[in-house]
Amino acid sequence: MAKFVYRMQNILNIKQKLETQAKMEYSDANQNYREQQEILNGYMIRRMQYEKHWKEQMKGNIDLASVQHAREDANTMKTIVRRQMMEVHKAEKELEDAREKLNTVMQERKIQEKLRDKAFEDFKQELAHEETKEIDELVSYTHNKG
Numbered sequence: 001m002a003k004f005v006y007r008m009q010n011i012l013n014i015k016q017k018l019e020t021q022a023k024m025e026y027s028d029a030n031q032n033y034r035e036q037q038e039i040l041n042g043y044m045i046r047r048m049q050y051e052k053h054w055k056e057q058m059k060g061n062i063d064l065a066s067v068q069h070a071r072e073d074a075n076t077m078k079t080i081v082r083r084q085m086m087e088v089h090k091a092e093k094e095l096e097d098a099r100e101k102l103n104t105v106m107q108e109r110k111i112q113e114k115l116r117d118k119a120f121e122d123f124k125q126e127l128a129h130e131e132t133k134e135i136d137e138l139v140s141y142t143h144n145k146g
Contacts, residue, residue: 002123002127004119004120004123006116006119006120007119008112008115008116009116011112012109012112012113012116015105015108015109015112016109018105018108018109019102019105019106019109022098022101022102022105022106023102025098025101025102026095026098026099026101026102028098029091029094029095029097029098030095030098032091032094032095033088033091033092033094033095035091036084036087036088036090036091037088037091039084039087040081040084040085040087040088043077043080043081043084044081046077047074047077047078047080047081050070050073050074050077051074051077053070053073053074054067054070054071054073054074057070
């Protein structure tokens with residue numbers, strides 16, 4: 001019996017490898033996004049603590065130096081939080097880019113698999129046609145001989 005050989009199998013293999021690579025890149029981007037988000041959350045908590053400390057320094061007996069220091073700490077944390085928000089946004093964009101790339105690569109692989117499946121169906125039909133032809137020839141030969 002004839003063996004099915006998909007002539008574009010090497011392309012399908014490449015598409016599968018590209019998909020695996022895109023999945024890994026997406027996973028890495030997702031991991032980075034989560035890490036940046038956690039860092040941001042930590043900074044925001046610290047910022048709230050600094051602001052609370054600043055407000056406490058402004059109650060009761062006011063020590064101008066400690067109020068000034070507490071305000072500087074709170075402002076510094078605001079700046080750090082803003083920078084980290086930009087990092088989170090950048091990581092989110094990288095995650096979205098990786099997701100789009102993964103979707104594109106998955107679609108390309110699916111197209112190749114559909115082409116392979118169609119080629120296999122065509123192969124089976126051709127095989128069935130050849131078998132029918134052989135049977136007809138055999139019947140015709142047997143009928144003409146008898």
